[in-house]
Structure formats: structure tokens, C-alpha cells
Amino acid sequence: MPPAQYVYNYTWYSGDKVDPANVIPNANSNVITGLPSGDFTVRVVNTSNNCSADQTLNIQDRSIVPVASADMSPNTNCLVEIANGIVTARVTNSTEKFEFLWYTGNTPKANPDFSNGQTWTDRAAGEYTVVAVDSKFGTCISEPVVIAVQDATVNPKINVAELHPITNCDPLNPNAVVSASAEGGISKYTFEWFADDQLYTTGPIASNLGDKVYKVVVTNNTTKCKADKSVVPTVLLDIVPPPDVEILSDLTSCLSPDGKATASILGNIKDYIFNYYRKHDNSEVSNEFVDNIIHDLDTSTYLVTAKHRVTGCISQPTEFSISNETYYPQIEVITDPSDCQDPNGGANVIISDMTREYKVTWYGENGYEEQLKEIGYLPVGKYRVEVEGTDGCISSAEAEVKGDVIIYNGVSANFDGYNDFFAIVCLEYFPNNNVKIYNRSGLLVYEQNFYDMNDPQRRFEGVSNKGASVLGKELPIGTYFYVVDKSDGSKPKVGYLELNR
Numbered sequence: 001m002p003p004a005q006y007v008y009n010y011t012w013y014s015g016d017k018v019d020p021a022n023v024i025p026n027a028n029s030n031v032i033t034g035l036p037s038g039d040f041t042v043r044v045v046n047t048s049n050n051c052s053a054d055q056t057l058n059i060q061d062r063s064i065v066p067v068a069s070a071d072m073s074p075n076t077n078c079l080v081e082i083a084n085g086i087v088t089a090r091v092t093n094s095t096e097k098f099e100f101l102w103y104t105g106n107t108p109k110a111n112p113d114f115s116n117g118q119t120w121t122d123r124a125a126g127e128y129t130v131v132a133v134d135s136k137f138g139t140c141i142s143e144p145v146v147i148a149v150q151d152a153t154v155n156p157k158i159n160v161a162e163l164h165p166i167t168n169c170d171p172l173n174p175n176a177v178v179s180a181s182a183e184g185g186i187s188k189y190t191f192e193w194f195a196d197d198q199l200y201t202t203g204p205i206a207s208n209l210g211d212k213v214y215k216v217v218v219t220n221n222t223t224k225c226k227a228d229k230s231v232v233p234t235v236l237l238d239i240v241p242p243p244d245v246e247i248l249s250d251l252t253s254c255l256s257p258d259g260k261a262t263a264s265i266l267g268n269i270k271d272y273i274f275n276y277y278r279k280h281d282n283s284e285v286s287n288e289f290v291d292n293i294i295h296d297l298d299t300s301t302y303l304v305t306a307k308h309r310v311t312g313c314i315s316q317p318t319e320f321s322i323s324n325e326t327y328y329p330q331i332e333v334i335t336d337p338s339d340c341q342d343p344n345g346g347a348n349v350i351i352s353d354m355t356r357e358y359k360v361t362w363y364g365e366n367g368y369e370e371q372l373k374e375i376g377y378l379p380v381g382k383y384r385v386e387v388e389g390t391d392g393c394i395s396s397a398e399a400e401v402k403g404d405v406i407i408y409n410g411v412s413a414n415f416d417g418y419n420d421f422f423a424i425v426c427l428e429y430f431p432n433n434n435v436k437i438y439n440r441s442g443l444l445v446y447e448q449n450f451y452d453m454n455d456p457q458r459r460f461e462g463v464s465n466k467g468a469s470v471l472g473k474e475l476p477i478g479t480y481f482y483v484v485d486k487s488d489g490s491k492p493k494v495g496y497l498e499l500n501r
Contacts, residue, residue: 007047016056018043037061066091066098068132068142074152075125078225085123085149089130091142097135098142104128106146125151155227156182156189156218165234166211170312174210176233182218190219209233240315241265243274243306250325251299255392259297259322263304265315272306279303279319299324327389329358333397335383337404337490340426343379345401351387359388380429403429407484409497413462413474422460422482422497423453430486435460437497438481443467445475451484462499477501 012027013019016039024032024040032040037059045052069092075085089100102114106127114120120128127148134140164177182189186204193199193206194215200206206214211233219226243263251259263274269292276285276294279301288295303317330352338345351358351373362370364383380403386396406425413420427433437446437460445464452458464475477499485492 009045009047011043011045013041013043015039015041017041018054035059063140064094064096064134065140066096066132066134066142067093068100068130068145070128070130070145070147072123072128072147072149074150075123076152076154077223078153078155078220080124082224083122083124085125086119086121087123087128087130087147087149088119089132089145089147090118091132098132099135099138101131101133102128103130108144123149125149125153153223153225154220155225156220158182158216158218158227158229159184160216160229160231162234163205165236166209167236167238167313168311169237169308169314171210173312174208174233175311176209177205177207178209178214178216178231178233179205180216180218180229180231182220182227188221190221192217192219206231211235238308238311238313240272240306240308240313242316242318243272243304245304245318245320247320247322248293250323251297252325252327252393253391254326254328254394257296257298258391259299260293260295261297261302261304261320261322262293263306263318264292265306271309273309275305275307277303277305277317297322325390326393327356328393328395329353329356329387329389331385331387331395331397333385333399335399335401337402338378338380339406340380340403340429341406343377345378345380346374346376347378347383347385347399347401348374349385349387349397356389361386361388402488402490405430405484405486405493407482407493407495409482409495410500411460411462411497412500414501420461421453421456424451424484425453427451427453427484427486430488432487434485434487436483436485438483439467439475440479440481445480462501474501475499 010028010030012024012032014022014024018041039056039058041054041056043052043054068089070087070089073086075083077084091098099115100118101112102120103109104113106129108129108131127146129144129146131144132142159181161179163179164175166174166176168175180191181204191202191204193201194217195212200214214231215228216231217226217228243265245261245263248260248262249258251257265272277283278285285294285302287297299322301319301321303319305317306315332350334348334350336346349360360371360373362375362383362385365381378401380401383399383401384396385399386394388394403426405427408423410419411422412418431450433451435448435451436444439445444466446460447466448458450458462475464473479496480499481496483492483494
């Protein structure tokens, strides 16, 4: 007969004995899993005869909690983008396989920042945390290990040397030259020069620098570490002495300014630009400038500066004055009168300084013009004389050739139409005249204001109107004396007349 088939029931208990209080729920198979280390008891019952047997089993704890350690290589590059620090981890107490979870900072987070190996490269300086996890179950986890990547970056040490100071005064033409190096060399570095926060130039040598602060930034081409240094060029400006001035001509013309001057620096004119200014308002003089001579200067005080053509440096001004050397002749006019019948007047201009050159021009009415110092045969009239000294400097004077009277000293008062009255020709040109007639005894026998020989009421016809004589009485034949005052400031004319009938 075939052997009987047995059926068994299995009950598992925590501990080393069967204790209903420690029964493991749902553990009814001959195999139980997921147990921790410790003692466990199993009761096996034969269902056919209810025979049972107990056995205690001990599960040993053979798990290993990994102990992690970490090493690093320092970061020597300054840019984060090219950081080259390295962190490496290992488990020191097991040769099993482990995963390494890396975190930036000193605390693990929910998700690792890197989990692709025990080495994490391209790390910047700072702290990193690593934990080791067993690869099989993921239950054995090391304590976190913090490793710090050291900062081994080195900024360049900059050396600056001035090759040439500022010697140009023109701010638009600076000329300082400065060089820079790092660690004694230039090949491994990039040099950038900044002015007013703007890139000025690149390279180890900066030229055409002015009087301001510059900053040179030196960058290591490999590590990208950089440093900067401020540079202020030395100012050593060219000293231009004040110009020497020679006045070539003071003002002599009255027509237009004709002063002239020239300037030099110790006789040197080719290396300088000379600028002239009016002292009273500092306005620049833009007169004609030929062969280093400034022309057409008026009477005034001027300043002149010298500017070096290369350096642009400007001297202190030199002051000079153009004097007024114009000559206006001092003149006086003497005239001789002319009678009203024939032009026989004259005029003469007296010039105080006859040692200087002069030019005389007379102008008269009706277009008269003559260039003589003394002129004659002039008719009655007004004249103007101009005496020119230096160019266009003219003194002028008005002159009048006055008319003179012609006195006829014979009166034949017989009314025959010939010499019937005292004739004084041209006296009408002197309307304020006064005529007096005296007898031989000195008695006034006739006087007339505004004498007019053409007016019978205002002319002497041998009849008295003054003195002891009966007014209107004919005067006896004889010699009389007259005084004709033209009332023009000239000396009265005195003479005698013969009265006949």
C-alpha cells in the first residue's frame, strides 16, 4: 500500500517558546520571511493525529551599517563654470557594493544633487555631504559625512611700471604710458584697462593716458582668477616760459589800427603757437597774423601766451601795450580880408611843429580846393583847412575871409550926381556898422548906425545930425575926420574926408 499522506499546520511565535501572546499573525506556512534578528519558535501539528513538535530558531544579525569617509581635491579655478574641485567617498568597513548620494551643503535633502558615483567632480569651494547606501536592499545607510572643498584659488599679483609720465598739457592729447605684469610675466594673463568704468584698452601696455584714475584688471587665462589695481599717471608737465614781446609799431594811423607786435620763446617761434588776447575782457584777438607778426593792433593793453605745438602746454601770459602815436597837428589860421570888388583876401595856417611831415588842404565854397600852406587872392567867404599829420590824423579849422570896405574920402555935395555923398563900398556886408564924422575941432557932427550909402536917409551928404551945429544944417566946406566901425570885432577904420560943394 502506498504511504499515508500527512498534512501539517504551522504556527510561528516571537521568542524562544510557544506563547500565544507572541503569535505572529498570518504566519501559517513552513516559510516565514521579513523577520528581524532574534529568536523565533515554530509549532508544527500533524493534522491526522494532532501530534505536534516545537523548535526554536535563532536569526542572527549579519547586516553591516556602512561607515563612509570622504576626500577632496581643492578648487583652483575662480569661475564657478570651470570649478575643478573634486570630492570622493568610500566605505571603510565593507567591500560590498554601495551607492553614494551627494548633496550640496552640510545637510542631506529629499533628493540628492548627484548620485552617479563615489566621485563628484567640477566642484566649487564649499561644503558637500555624502551618504553610502547598500546597493542590494538600500536599508543599510551610513551616517552623513561632510567634506569641504578648499579654495585654492590664487589671484594674480600685479606689478605696475610707469614708462612715461604725462608731459602734454592738452587734455585731448594725453601721453602717459604704463605697463602691467603678473608674477613677473604677461603670457598667461589677460590685461584690461578701465577709465571711468569704461573699457579703455587691452594688453599689458596702456598708452595715451591722462591725468585721471585708471584701473587695470588682470585675469589668469587658465584659472580665470583676477585682480585689479588703480593707476594714476605722474603729471610732469612741460614748463613754457612767458613769451618775449617786441612791439614793431605803435598806433600811428587814424584810418585803421596799424600797431604791430611779435613774440617768441627765447627766439624760438617754430615750436609754439602764439595767441593774443585783450586784457580788459580776455577776448581773443583774431587780427591778421603773418610771419609771426600780429597786425592791425589798436591802442590797448594785450596779453600773449605761447602754446607748445607738441605738448600743448601753455605759458603764463606776457602783457604789452600799444601806445597811441598818432599825430594831430596843432594849427592856427590867420586870414586877411578881401574887398568886395576884387578878390584880394588871404589865409595862412600856422603849424606848431614844422619838423614833422604834414599835408595841407584848403576847401572853400563853390568847390574851391588848394593844397598850399598859405593861399591868396581869396574872395570873401568861409573856408576850411585840413592838416594831416600821420595817416588819416587830420586837424581842421574853419576860416572866414571877411569883406573889407572901400572908403572914398571925397564928398561934393552939389547934387550933380558925382560924389554927392560919403561913399563906403561894401559896408552893407556889415549891417551892424557905425559911422562917425568929426570936424577939425574934434566935435562929433554926424553919426549913423546901420550906415547905407544907397539909402538917402542913412548916408552922409554934408549935413550935420549931431553936435552943436543946427541939426540938418549943411556943414561948411573943409576937412573932416571919419571913424567907420564895422562892428565885426575888427579895428575901426579912421581917416579924413574932404567936403566940397
